[in-house]
Every structure is written in structure tokens, then in C-alpha cells.
Amino acid sequence: MSSPTSRIVLDAIEKDFGRQRALRRISLSIEQGEYVALIGANGAGKTTLLRTVAGLSRPTSGSVRIADVDLRRAGPGLRRRIGFVSHASLLYPELTGRENLQFQARLFGVADADSMIAQLGELLDLAAILDRPAGELSRGNLQRLSIARALLHAPRVLLLDEPFSGLDQTTASRLQLLLQRLVDAGHTVVLSTHDRAIVESGPHRLLRLDDGALVEDRVLASASVDRHAGSASPLLVPALRMPPKLLGATLTIAAKDLRIEARTRDVLGSAGLFALVVLITASFTAPVGESSTGMATGVMWMSLLFATLLGVGRSSGREHAERGIESLVLSPVPKAAIFLGKALASLLLLCLVAIAVVLLFIVFMAGNAPVHVLGLAGTVLIGMVGLVIVTTLFAGIALGTRLGESMLPLLVLPVVIPLMVGAVELTRQALGGQGGGMGIWLALLAAFDLVMMMSAVATFAFVIEE
Amino acid sequence: MGSEVQARPASVEPPLEASRSRAVFVIVAVVLGVVVLGSIAVSAIGGSVLYYKTPSEILQQHPNQPVRLAGKLVSGTQVTHGDGSVTFDVTDGKATVHVRYTGGATTALQSAARPGAQMVAEGALSANNIFESTNLIAKCPSKFATAAPSTHASVAAAA
Incomplete structure (x- = not known):
């Protein structure tokens, strides 16, 4: 990597939708390897904040910097450092799970797509759904496929908007373990959730939004236990080539x-x-x-x-x-x-x-x-x-x-x-x-x-x- | 839960930051786009729009301007010449314009001879006040008919 860290810095971010203010002057910094839980009531601005950090939503004012690069000037290298799991799957319902992932692999320059798909299939238990059209999958299965899509290029920064919704208990546990291992391997993970059990079972830091404002930012007790981000061997190592021009x-x-x-x-x-x-x-x-x-x-x-x-x-x-x-x-x-x-x-x-x-x-x-x-x-x-x-x-x-x-x-x-x-x-x-x-x-x-x-x-x- | 994989050779890292040349391209393209589009729209629309003029109006304008002449065919003025051209008069009740049509076979003149029908001729007034036309349309109360190939007559007969 040309830049040693993928630190996220938000500087006075505001976001308006018409006359509605969705984010109110949010400033914070998230270091590489942090595991952050974002909580707040419905409409508090969690999704808007994650979409803004992902580069899908342009802030009305303020700036987002990742790896010291302003997101408005993000080049292909910075895009490839970010993975995003949204409410929608960002998949094509007419294509099978495998075809969707192969398409994403081509866009992101993942040279060993089949190997990565097999590896993610094992991690997320996708074997039974990979060759079915995405449009035929249940909410939970579609969510698993969407997580695989976001992980395919092994992004340094993983943003997940309520990733556990729709997942059964077994799959949710798998995902919790997977996220923890990614953090241990040095990936930054920011997830939004309403589930207090998830907040208490891994994340190092809690951010709470209320009506678009950041009202709480604190280190969680669990962070002191066994925290050694970046010390574990990499979990996902795709062979990356230059993304297509x-x-x-x-x-x-x-x-x-x-x-x-x-x-x-x-x-x-x-x-x-x-x-x-x-x-x-x-x-x-x-x-x-x-x-x-x-x-x-x-x-x-x-x-x-x-x-x-x-x-x-x-x-x-x-x-x-x-x-x-x-x-x-x-x-x-x-x-x-x-x-x-x-x-x-x-x-x-x-x-x-x-x-x-x-x-x-x-x-x-x-x-x-x-x-x-x-x-x-x-x-x-x-x-x-x-x-x-x-x-x-x-x-x-x-x-x-x-x-x-x-x-x-x-x-x-x-x-x-x-x-x-x-x-x-x-x-x-x-x-x-x-x-x-x-x-x-x-x-x-x-x-x-x-x-x-x-x-x-x-x-x-x-x-x-x- | 899944297996760990061996680290592969160092991957290729594309630039983190977008090049500035793209921003310049965007500005140049938008400015150029607006300018050229405006020019094209003006020339394309300006060149293709032909206004209807009555014989009275046409006789007052400068010659050699493309225009559509609209009026009634004066019955009995239609003459077919040896070179294939057809001449006839068109009137609006106040003035009459002599028209020379050189656009080939047409049934428009027959249609225009019907009661209530109007004749539309595309062309321009020459310096000697003859309206030179290459396209005729008989504007009937219910439909348009225009200069047409030979099949038109057979269809009309079949109908």
C-alpha cells in the first residue's frame, strides 16, 4: 500500500435533503483497525453518515478524508479501499450470485475471482445460493451475498449499514466472528445497528447519533479486552491487478x-x-x-x-x-x-x-x-x-x-x-x-x-x- | 468458519487520488457542449422551418427565400409542358401567384382541384415573380396528400 493507514476523518459534515437537515456538523476521526458501532433511533442519520463516508452521498458542507485524500477527489485506489454493505443488496436480481460476484471482481480488478468467491462462500456459507438468481433469494441470503460482494476486494475500510438485519442466529454469529477477525487483521469496520448485544460483543467504540448530531462518542469496555488490531495474519488476500480503465x-x-x-x-x-x-x-x-x-x-x-x-x-x-x-x-x-x-x-x-x-x-x-x-x-x-x-x-x-x-x-x-x-x-x-x-x-x-x-x-x- | 489463505505477491495499487485532468475535461466539455449545441439547434431548426405565406404576402417579400406558399388552385390554369414541368396559378382571393412545379409526377394537383381544397407549394419566388417549386402538397379538409410515386394512383383506385 502506498499509504500506511486508511484513517477516516470527518470535518464538520452537514447534509441537507431539501429543508430537512440529516447530518449536523459531525466531526470525528476513526483510526485504521478500529471497530466502531454506530447507533441511534430511526431517522437519526446513521445511513446518511455511512453513505457519505462511502462516497455515495455528497455532503452539503464539510469534507470526508480517507487515507489523507478528500473523498471528492477519490481515485481508483481509494475506491478500492472501501467496502459498503447497504440496506439494498447492490446486486442484479437477474444474475446468479456467482455472476454478480464475478462482475464485481472484474470491476475491482480482482484477478483470482473464482478463488475469492470460493473462500467467501466458505466464510459466509454461500454454497447453496451462489448459482441461484439473486432475485430469487430470501432477505437473509441476499444479505449474505451482499456482504460477500463488499468483501470481495478485501477493503481496508468496511462500512456496514445494519448488516445483521434478516440474518438467522447462526449466520449472525458467523458474521460477528468474521468482522472481529477482519479487525484483528487491521481492517477498519464501522457498522450501524439497533442491537445492543452486537454493540457489546466486539466493537471498540460507540458513536450515537440523535437527529443528525453526534451526541455520544466513547470507548467501550470490551475494547480493552484482547485488542491487538493488525497483529493477525490477513484473512482475505485477493490477487489484485489494476482495475479496468x-x-x-x-x-x-x-x-x-x-x-x-x-x-x-x-x-x-x-x-x-x-x-x-x-x-x-x-x-x-x-x-x-x-x-x-x-x-x-x-x-x-x-x-x-x-x-x-x-x-x-x-x-x-x-x-x-x-x-x-x-x-x-x-x-x-x-x-x-x-x-x-x-x-x-x-x-x-x-x-x-x-x-x-x-x-x-x-x-x-x-x-x-x-x-x-x-x-x-x-x-x-x-x-x-x-x-x-x-x-x-x-x-x-x-x-x-x-x-x-x-x-x-x-x-x-x-x-x-x-x-x-x-x-x-x-x-x-x-x-x-x-x-x-x-x-x-x-x-x-x-x-x-x-x-x-x-x-x-x-x-x-x-x-x-x- | 473458513480457512486462512497464504499471502499472495504484492498487489498493484492504483492512485488514491483522481487526476486533475478530469476536472479540466469536464469544464471544457460542458462549455463546448453548450456553445456547439446552441449553434446546431439554431442552424438545424432555422434551416428546416418553412412558414406558410399567402400569395399576397409572398409578393411583398424578397425573392429567393425558401417558403411555403398556401392558397387555392385557380381552376383551368394548370398546364403541363414538354419538359415535364407543370405551371398553374394559386390565389388567396386578393392576389395570384404563378407557380412552376418541376418536382416530377404528382397527384397533388388533382386533389387540390376538389372543392374546399388548398394547395401548398414549397419553393421560392424568383426575380420575375414566378414561384419555383419542387414539392407540392394538396391540403384537403380531412387529409394531406403529396407528390408521390406511381403506386399512389393504384391505391387510390383500389380504395
């Missing part, structure tokens, strides 16, 4: 989405069916041979636009089912890769939808009109790239809001007006057999795509953070 991480995230789609056919089913129904319905209102009018091509592009909204909305919705998106934010991969991976997978799927839509459009509405094939293919590709980029970016915003998916069209439609105008005009020309005047429009659309891509890459990290 932009391209590798993009492909990893896209492959995950395509694997889920292959299993559910959710995007293709909903978006494809929707686009085709709109197109076929519209074909009854326009005579054959009218394909080169702005109105007919407008109908085609509107069906593709709403198919994109539906498809990308579904794909982003999956990220929020068990908050899988947060596992991506916590990982050491470039945040731009999250956007690019999601967009790439959606683009590949929605291009299949677009091909079917355009072919049917020509059959139903173009009749014998001449078609400039290259121009049409270029238009559809560049148009779909633009639609997917804009929709993926705004899905990150919309799905974090209370209105969710219904908010998405309201955000996307005003932004894609220039794209739709250009795509309709280009399609009209291509279906009229005219390729001559398409160059400038194609260039404008490509410029739109490029600008939106740069804007999305630049802002997506901010968009998906709380």
Missing part, C-alpha cells in the same frame, strides 16, 4: 447489461413491440407511397424515440431495483464507463429494434419509392446514437427523482428536437432517393451526437450521485 470497464458493464437482456428480453420485448405497434397503427392513416413526406418519417422517428425512452428506461430501472448502480459508483472504474457501458448496451439492442422498424416502414409506407440505402442506414445509426446518449443521461436524473420513469420523456423531448428535425429531414431525403443534400445534415447530426456524448461523459458522475 475506460474501455475495459465500458465493455464489462455493457456485457453485464446484454447478459441480463439475454435472460429477460425486457428491452427488446417492450421497446420493440411498442415501436412496431405504433408504426403499424400509423400506417393505416397514411397511404402507401407517402414515405418521403415529413409527416410519415416523423411518425417513424417518433416511434423510435418512444421505443428508446421505453428501452433505456427499463435498462436504467434495473439499476435501481436493488441499487446495482451504486455498486458501479462505489467501484474503482471511471464513472464515464458507467454511462458509456449502459449506452453501448442500449444502442446495440435498440439498433435491432430500429432495423425492424425501418424495414417495416419501407414495406408498409414506402411502396416502390426509391431508397438511398447508405444514406438511410447512416441516418438511422447516427439518429439512434443521439437518442440513446440523451436518454441514458437523463434516465440517470429521472430515475433518481420521485416521478421516476414518467419524468424521462419530459426531460428528453425538448433536448432531442434538433436531432429529430435533422433525422426526419434526412430520412425524407433518403426515402426520396436523394443522397445529394444529405452530407451537411449528417454532419450536423454527428456533431449533435458528439457534443451530447461529451456533455454526458462530463456530467454523468455528478448526475448519478445522490
